[in-house]
Amino acid sequence: DSGRFTYDPGFTSTASCESKLTYIDGEEGILLHRGYSIEQLSEDSSFMEVAYLMLRGELPTPDEYEEFTRTITLHTMVHEQLKTLYNGFRRDAHPMAIMCGVVGALSAFYHDSTDINDPEQRKIASHRMIAKMPTIAAMAYKYAIGQPFLYPDNSLSYTGNFLRMTFGVPAEPYEVNPVVERALDRIFILHADHEQNASTSTVRLAGSSGANPFACIAAGIACLWGPAHGGANEAALNMLTEIGHPSRIPEYIARAKDKDDPFRLMGFGHRVYKNYDPRATVMRKTVREVLSSLGVTNPVFDVALQLEEMALNDDYFIEKKLFPNVDFYSGIILSAIGFPTSMFTALFALARTVGWVAQWNEMIEDPAQRIGRPRQLYTGPTQRDYIPLDKR
Numbered sequence: 001d002s003g004r005f006t007y008d009p010g011f012t013s014t015a016s017c018e019s020k021l022t023y024i025d026g027e028e029g030i031l032l033h034r035g036y037s038i039e040q041l042s043e044d045s046s047f048m049e050v051a052y053l054m055l056r057g058e059l060p061t062p063d064e065y066e067e068f069t070r071t072i073t074l075h076t077m078v079h080e081q082l083k084t085l086y087n088g089f090r091r092d093a094h095p096m097a098i099m100c101g102v103v104g105a106l107s108a109f110y111h112d113s114t115d116i117n118d119p120e121q122r123k124i125a126s127h128r129m130i131a132k133m134p135t136i137a138a139m140a141y142k143y144a145i146g147q148p149f150l151y152p153d154n155s156l157s158y159t160g161n162f163l164r165m166t167f168g169v170p171a172e173p174y175e176v177n178p179v180v181e182r183a184l185d186r187i188f189i190l191h192a193d194h195e196q197n198a199s200t201s202t203v204r205l206a207g208s209s210g211a212n213p214f215a216c217i218a219a220g221i222a223c224l225w226g227p228a229h230g231g232a233n234e235a236a237l238n239m240l241t242e243i244g245h246p247s248r249i250p251e252y253i254a255r256a257k258d259k260d261d262p263f264r265l266m267g268f269g270h271r272v273y274k275n276y277d278p279r280a281t282v283m284r285k286t287v288r289e290v291l292s293s294l295g296v297t298n299p300v301f302d303v304a305l306q307l308e309e310m311a312l313n314d315d316y317f318i319e320k321k322l323f324p325n326v327d328f329y330s331g332i333i334l335s336a337i338g339f340p341t342s343m344f345t346a347l348f349a350l351a352r353t354v355g356w357v358a359q360w361n362e363m364i365e366d367p368a369q370r371i372g373r374p375r376q377l378y379t380g381p382t383q384r385d386y387i388p389l390d391k392r
């Protein structure tokens, strides 16, 4: 009715919430953000435009876009005190461990100005979170390699600013490569939001108690880190690199099919998509563009293409409806751009912050919203009497 998408009754009974943000049809491989297809958005839009769309519900006019991006840039710096937090980590700390800690710590800096019942303060907290994630992620990388942090340069685009903070050094001017900037911006769009995935559900559940939004985003980062979820992009490239050559693919496909072997093809399969993940299609096209534009070849890409080819023609994967997902190809591009695998999930978290923040706002603004309280099917012992220790 009224153009709403209706789910089959079975699905409705298990739906955790209603949302206007993102629609997925897992059988048809459809992904829409506020009604716009991921194919069109990733081709024609920018990550900041998608951020506006997710937060405000409509694509911005040129003036609205200008004002929004200007507002975001005003929040790109982090409190100087936050820098000392990084020194508390070991240099070899995983960037996601740092992101969990530092983003959670933001609630200590802004807790007194985040009355979540005040729409204006919610808006500022949302802009702060989206604006600071690139700075925090770049600082995690710089800390890991022992290089000085770079302050944001707000004359650059959101993604260009992130590239410079990550790969620039104080001693040299940094030139943003437009091909890399466009590819990374597209990767951010592909990761922006994805309905009620595990980390978004975590953010919503944490937020439903009225917790500080920065702490809620830190909870989402923790959940995303898992190899079954956002951590799969790092695991997928490690797997492809370990396979190393197309001749070794059959051995890994056999392991993935072996019930007694816990090994799974990383970057394959999905809780919802039982057809091709539309983001993987865009990602595979982008790999070709980036590699040819950078003039680099990557044998891992050949392994990925042949692995996909073999798996999609294998009865096991056909029967289980296992296709490449968003994480299968992303690592190849990120690696070609120069990111270490340890940064891949941090980039996913950077992009997904737009979706987490939009979903958090949608939940808080819902007058019918109550604290989340999933129930269970109890399978433990029936009631019984206590036996004192000396009688046992």
Ligand code: SDX
Pocket (backbone or CB within 6 Å): 193, 194, 196, 197, 198, 227, 228, 229, 230, 232, 256, 257, 263, 264, 265, 266, 267, 268, 269, 270, 271, 272, 320, 322, 325, 326, 327
């Ligand atoms: C993301 O939810 C989202 O939207 C997540 C995400 C987002 O944008 O937020 O899309 C991002 O998390 C993508 C998924 C990234 N994870 C991986 O690539 C890790 C590898 N994939 C799997 O671990 C797995 O496919 C999951 C976790 C993604 C889904 O697990 P399920 O729910 O068990 O998958 P399923 O029910 O479709 O599995 C059907 C069968 C099972 O075997 P049976 O129990 O029927 O015998 O297929 C098997 C699974 O064991 N299977 C795999 C497999 N994935 C599922 N076998 C081999 N290799 C795989 N990758």
